Amino acid sequence: MxxxxxxxxxxxxxxxxxxxxxxxxxxxxxxxxxxxxxxxxxxxxxxxxxxxxxxxxxxxxxxxxxxxxxxxxxxxxxxxxxxxxxxxxxxPGMTQSMVEWVVGHVMRYHLGMDSHIVNPQREWEWHSNPLAQERRVCILGLGSLGTAVGEQLCRMNFRVSGWSRSAKNLDGIETFHGSDGLRDALATGEILVLLLPDTAETENTLNRETLAQLPKGAYILNPGRGPLIEDAALIEALDSGQVAHATLDVFRTEPLPQDHPFWAHPNVTVTPHIAAAxxxxxxxxxxxxxxxxxxxxxxxxxxxxxxxxx
The missing domain is CATH 3.40.50.720 (NAD(P)-binding Rossmann-like Domain)
Structure with missing residues (x-):
């Protein structure tokens, strides 16, 4: 039939x-x-x-x-x-798109590319970048997308950790779980990637308290869900230098309102929900x-x- x-x-x-x-x-x-x-x-x-x-x-x-x-x-x-x-x-196509977006921006932060591309230097300031095995990347959310991103970063020799609500065992990725493990996971987040679902439990996962648990000068990528971040707390962390820069692809209100402070902040990159379709x-x-x-x-x-x- x-x-x-x-x-x-x-x-x-x-x-x-x-x-x-x-x-x-x-x-x-x-x-x-x-x-x-x-x-x-x-x-x-x-x-x-x-x-x-x-x-x-x-x-x-x-x-x-x-x-x-x-x-x-x-x-x-x-x-x-x-x-x-x-x-x-x-x-699978959406997963590959997410992996490419995250890896691209992780490399951008890892190599400090903004200083040469977005804001061209006026003086010759030589420095060497760390190698991937010297950089810690933490992924909050180890579902299918988070796992795929973590596996690709591992193949590139980054030191990858991840956090999820329940215990996970993933080759090459240091895993944390539950409320007690979140603080330990955040401490590894020189570059932090948010790939959690949007639930009552995950809203404002990044707030004043948890942002303070990141290494000073951390970078944040959010291609997951807008409500994962408390916007005002992130602005404060960016202004204080606790967070060096944030690249945000998702927001509480979309399209992002033109008067939202993210648009004008010098240490925020806004992308229009393009990480994965x-x-x-x-x-x-x-x-x-x-x-x-x-x-x-x-x-x-x-x-x-x-x-x-x-």
């Missing part, structure tokens, strides 16, 4: 993903029809973006799963009408594979843990 897969996202998303999803269904041998409208009782799966007009899932009595186009699920995970499995997007072709393949698993009665990959919020 032909499956009905409802595409519940914006028209712009439809133009990006519609053909890629149909092609992926064919490649996986799925007998499935991708539609933008359907009677709720006929829908087997929903491909979803939180910007969709669909917010009440209660009429979809026969739906087997919602497959998100986004990696972040904070805007949907608390929806009480969504009672069937919710699957977050873990896309879902790639239509690779993400469509992940969605199709998960639907195949569902039809075979196998466990879905990347299933959201509602209790943890991600």
């Amino acid at each position: 032909t499956l009905t897969v409802l595409f519940a996202a914006s028209n712009e998303d439809w133009h990006k993903y519609g053909r890629a999803l149909s092609d992926a269904f064919t490649q996986e041998g799925l007998d499935a029809e991708l539609v933008t409208r359907a009677s709720p009782q006929d829908v087997d799966y929903i491909v979803y973006a939180p910007t969709s007009t669909l917010q009440d899932f209660s009429p979809y009595k026969n739906t087997k799963a919602v497959l998100s186009l986004w990696a972040g699920v904070e805007r949907i995970v608390t929806n009480d009408t969504l009672t069937f499995p919710l699957i977050k997007m873990v896309d 879902t790639r239509p072709v690779t993400s469509a393949k992940e969605i199709a594979r998960n639907i195949v698993r569902g039809e075979k009665g196998e466990a879905f990959l990347n299933l959201v843990d509602r209790a943890r919020g991600y």
Whole structure:
């Protein structure tokens, strides 16, 4: 019997993903029809973006799963009408994009490139940079993205540490976990990378107290989620020199308001949420594979843990 897969996202998303999803269904041998409208009782799966007009899932009595186009699920995970499995997007293309963005900015900080590129020196000031094995990089968040970033930095010989809520064991990465381990992890963060999910527990992970636990003159990269940082506390840390520079790709309000102090601060680089985006072709393949698993009665990959919020 032909499956009905409802595409519940914006028209712009439809133009990006519609053909890629149909092609992926064919490649996986799925007998499935991708539609933008359907009677709720006929829908087997929903491909979803939180910007969709669909917010009440209660009429979809026969739906087997919602497959998100986004990696972040904070805007949907608390929806009480969504009672069937919710699957977050873990896309190889998006992961590679994140790795490249983080590694690029880690190297920028590691080599002090801003002093030569962004603000050309007027005087000859020679100095030698440390080697990668002499630089400590700490990653807060060791999910699929954080692990991929850490593994690449390890291959480049950086001294990599990481922190997560629960214990992890990763080759080449010194790991910390739980509230007691956060202080120890932060102490290793000469360059700190934030890749935590946005939950009630992670909001303001970087605040006045935790920023003070970083090595003086630390650098911060946030391609994760805006609410991970207390904005006013970061400005204070930048002004005092506790933090040398911050490159921020995500914010509490997006686009970042024009009057926000981050725009004018000399030690902040703003990038417009470009570190990692879902790639239509690779993400469509992940969605199709998960639907195949569902039809075979196998466990879905990347299933959201509602209790943890991600």
